[in-house]
Amino acid sequence: MQSERLPVEPNDGEQLLAELRPLVVRTVRLVVGAGSAIAEDAAQDALVELDRALPSLRNPAAARAFAARIATRVAVRTATRERRFALLGLRANAAERLTTVQPPDLVELKEAFDALPPRQRATAVLRLYVGLSEQETADALGCAVGTVKRQLHDARAALAAHLQEGHDD
Amino acid sequence: MTDSQLRTMFEAFAGAPTPGLRPIRRRATSRTLVIVLALVAVCGALVPASRAIVHAFETPKQFVSDTTQPARARTLIENYLAQQGGFRRVLTGVELELTAHTPDGRVTLYGLRFAGGAIGAADVGLGRNHVSGLWFGPPDACPRGWAIQARASFVASPGHTPVYVEGRVADTVAALDVAESDGRTYPVAIGNGYFLAWITPGPHAAKPSATLIARAADGAQIGAVYVGQKGAIPPSVAGTQPGCG
Numbered sequence: 001m002q003s004e005r006l007p008v009e010p011n012d013g014e015q016l017l018a019e020l021r022p023l024v025v026r027t028v029r030l031v032v033g034a035g036s037a038i039a040e041d042a043a044q045d046a047l048v049e050l051d052r053a054l055p056s057l058r059n060p061a062a063a064r065a066f067a068a069r070i071a072t073r074v075a076v077r078t079a080t081r082e083r084r085f086a087l088l089g090l091r092a093n094a095a096e097r098l099t100t101v102q103p104p105d106l107v108e109l110k111e112a113f114d115a116l117p118p119r120q121r122a123t124a125v126l127r128l129y130v131g132l133s134e135q136e137t138a139d140a141l142g143c144a145v146g147t148v149k150r151q152l153h154d155a156r157a158a159l160a161a162h163l164q165e166g167h168d169d
Numbered sequence: 170m171t172d173s174q175l176r177t178m179f180e181a182f183a184g185a186p187t188p189g190l191r192p193i194r195r196r197a198t199s200r201t202l203v204i205v206l207a208l209v210a211v212c213g214a215l216v217p218a219s220r221a222i223v224h225a226f227e228t229p230k231q232f233v234s235d236t237t238q239p240a241r242a243r244t245l246i247e248n249y250l251a252q253q254g255g256f257r258r259v260l261t262g263v264e265l266e267l268t269a270h271t272p273d274g275r276v277t278l279y280g281l282r283f284a285g286g287a288i289g290a291a292d293v294g295l296g297r298n299h300v301s302g303l304w305f306g307p308p309d310a311c312p313r314g315w316a317i318q319a320r321a322s323f324v325a326s327p328g329h330t331p332v333y334v335e336g337r338v339a340d341t342v343a344a345l346d347v348a349e350s351d352g353r354t355y356p357v358a359i360g361n362g363y364f365l366a367w368i369t370p371g372p373h374a375a376k377p378s379a380t381l382i383a384r385a386a387d388g389a390q391i392g393a394v395y396v397g398q399k400g401a402i403p404p405s406v407a408g409t410q411p412g413c414g
Contacts, residue, residue: 022186034182043188081199102181109178128172129179160170 013054017047020067023130024050027068030125031075033114038082046074068130069140072122076141079118112162116155123151226262226282238265242279242293245301249291258283258305266290267360271367272331278358278365281305290320290335290363304335311413316342316383316392317364319412331367334381334396336412338364343386349379357381368396383414 025043032039050070057066102110113121119141126137127148138145227235233247246263253259262282269276274296281289281303289305304321311318320336338345338359345357345364357366368379383392392414 025186025188026183029184029188030179030182034184037189040189047188106178106181109174110182113175113178124175125179128175129183156170156172159175163170 013051016054016057016060016063017051020050020063021047023064024067024071027071027125027130028075028078030129031072031118031121032079032082034110038078042074042078045078046071049074064130065132065136065140068126068132068136072126072140076118076122079121083118108163109159112159115162116158120151120155120158123148124155127152226264226280229260229263232263239277239293239295241295241301242277242291245291245293245303246279249303258285258287260284263291264361266363267358267365269358269365269367271296271333271365272369273367276333276365278335278360278363280361280363292333292335292365302333315339315413317345317381317394317414319381319394319396319414322396328370331369332379332396334366334368334394336364337362338383339392341385341391342383344384344388346382346384347379348382366396381414 024046028043028046029039032042050067053066053070057063113124116124122141123137126132126140127134132140134145134148137148141148229246229250232238233243233250235243246260249260260281261284264280264282266278266280269278271294273294276292276294276296279291279293281291283289283305286308287305288308289303291301291303293301302321302323306320309315309318310320316339318337319334322332322334324330324332340362342359345359345366346354347357347366347368348354349368357364364381366381379396381394381396382390385391394412394414
């Protein structure tokens with residue numbers, strides 16, 4: 001009797017997860033706040049949720065939007081919680097920030113961005129970084145397209161005002 | 170602010186495609202908040218009880234929610250709170266002072282503090298016949314040198330039920346006796362500067378009267394208050410003001 005050794009290949013789910021990992025990690029990181037250890041934890045949590053949810057994905061073509069939706073949900077949840085804790089004085093996020101070497105104007109823009117409400121951050125990341133359409137972004141956030149437009153408009157306005165205020169000082 | 174500036178910032182801060190690893194440590198979550206709130210609630214329930222044990226004043230709200238206190242006492246204070254305002258003084262503190270075993274059963278007396286420095290007391294009977302009551306007034310109703318202040322008296326059914334008298338005793342008072350007109354004497358419950366006396370109806374029921382005699386530690390009489398018919402407290406034998414002795 002001849003035995004045959006089958007090659008071990010990653011299954012489709014693992015391969016898809018590997019492909020989606022950068023998108024999920026970076027989306028969560030940007031929404032929660034790049035440079036914070038909490039964002040890295042949230043990214044791990046999002047990957048775990050994606051791994052569990054992938055079997056329910058019916059249309060492989062919609063995988064990016066599917067992953068972005070899960071990443072956004074985890075990120076907004078985490079960011080909202082952290083914002084609440086910060087308001088209660090239960091967090092010292094500044095101590096957890098990792099040092100980054102970036103041009104001052106980008107650092108200033110990032111700090112202004114991190115001060116936006118979590119859903120505005122998520123809208124901006126999904127639209128401008130992930131590249132989802134307005135409809136896909138609305139689906140990911142569970143809101144109307146009009147809300148996406150308004151959130152993005154408000155985010156731009158708030159950032160502009162924040163930066164203008166900083167320059168006036 | 171342009172989208173291109175935002176995209177540049179996103180690209181700059183998006184970081185590695187895999188999450189960074191760091192030492193695992195516990196951090197506060199929503200569950201932590203729930204646990205902390207539960208602990209606070211438990212402490213809130215325990216603190217009023219511990220205050221009752223060490224005879225510390227509770228706020229009226231704490232007292233009303235303090236399940237270690239008798240329901241009748243809490244209801245009495247709750248009813249007062251519902252009616253306070255107008256001529257009624259604002260109650261600020263309640264403290265268990267003494268418990269006495271009377272002919273009508275167990276009666277507890279609570280010291281009361283009011284806004285503006287007034288004091289008072291509430292007696293709450295746990296027996297069937299005792300009528301609960303409450304009084305308040307200035308902290309010192311008697312001239313300097315008083316040993317006993319009879320501040321309130323009441324009787325549910327004159328000639329049939331005991332006459333109750335309550336008030337303050339000075340620190341120098343070690344014991345308080347009731348001396349009835351027929352010669353009977355018996356001790357009065359005192360505690361934390363308060364007293365609760367009762368004069369039982371006897372053969373002289375038509376005109377029950379007695380004298381509350383305050384004694385020092387050596388047994389010497391240092392004050393006395395006469396309690397007349399139906400609990401009336403006329404000018405005392407020792408002073409010019411009613412109830413002072």
